[in-house]
Amino acid sequence: MKTLSAMFLGLLLATQAVAADPARAGCGSIALAYYENGALYYRNADGSYAGIDKDVVEEVARRTGCQFNTVLESRIRIWTQLNNGTLAMSVSGIATPEREKASRFIPYMVSRNYALLHTDAPPSAQTMQGFLADSKLQIAIVKSFRHGELYEEWIAKLRAQNRVHEGPDFESVMRLFAVRRVDAVLALPTGWQPLLKRENLMGKVLVKDWSPNDKVVASLILSRTLVDQDQYRLIEKAIISMREDGSLEQIFKRHVGAEIAKELRYTEK
Structure with a gap:
């Protein structure tokens, strides 16, 4: 009887501890899809994966008790699955009114797009207006990516002239650039730093900041149908705490260095 009483007391105390700290109870099992994209998620030489998104998700798991069952998918398939309610969660997504119908977004990183050109690009092509004016010039972008308001308007004009190539991921886009198809x-x-090295493009690229006032906010993406409100709040609380205690910037620094890590810091408006 003493043994049974001790077991019952232990179970009661454990239950009370979990009730007092919901994170210890975990938030269940959540299916999450990564996609390969530069320093966000990349394969090491030994075949293992690393990256900003991986470290962010693992730290969220540690702080919340959530179990993330992860897979690697294409970005196109990720958005399709989020929209039809067959995927619970993904990473580094850009919110739009259409996407917010099916998903909620928790911001953790901010950046902006730069234009990469070949070093022998004529001076007339090294501005947005000059590039647009030269009908021979082509650009490549990743299908389903959002690039900021100014760039989206510019891309729409290029697309109307059949001057836009779309690839399924950033690696395929960079290969088009490396072989000078675009x-x-x-x-x-x-995105660009790791792939410049891999595609042997270091020193062969002009980096142009054509839209310095644009801001692209990357967020965790959570399905409205598959991730409940309690899970959402728990994960949001973890991201906020990671931002406030500097953990997010430390993750950025590990993969892109201190200078770019500062640029990636997200702050509330």
Whole structure:
């Protein structure tokens, strides 16, 4: 009887502890999809994966008790699954009114796109207006990516002239650029740095900041149908605490260095 009483007391205390601290109870199992994109999520030489998004998700798991069942998917399939309610969560997504119908967004990083051109690009092509004016010039972008208001308007004009190539991921876009199928690509700093080395493009690229006032906010994406309100709040609280205690900036610094890490810091409006 003493043994049973001790077991019952232990179970009661454990239950009370969990009730007092919901994070210890965890928030269940959540299916999450990564996609490969520069320093956000990339494969090491030994075949393992690393990146900003991976570190962010693992720290959120540590702070919340959530269990994330992760897979690697294409960005196009991720948005399709989020929209039809077959995927619970993904990473580094850009909110739009259409996307917010199916998903909620928790911001954790901010950046902006830069234009990458070949170093022998003529001076007339090194501005947005000059590039648009030269009908021979082509650009490549990742399908389903959002690039900021100014760039989206510019891309729409290029697309109307059949001058836009779309790839399924950033690596395929950079390959088009490397073999000179296109004259420019749009990229976030988290995307271009690792791939310039991999594609042997270091020293062969002009980086142009054509839209310094644009801001692209990257967020965790949570399905409105598959992630409940309690789970959402728990994960949001974790991200806010990571922002406030400097953990997010430390993660950025590990993968892109201190200078760019400062640019990636997200602050509430």
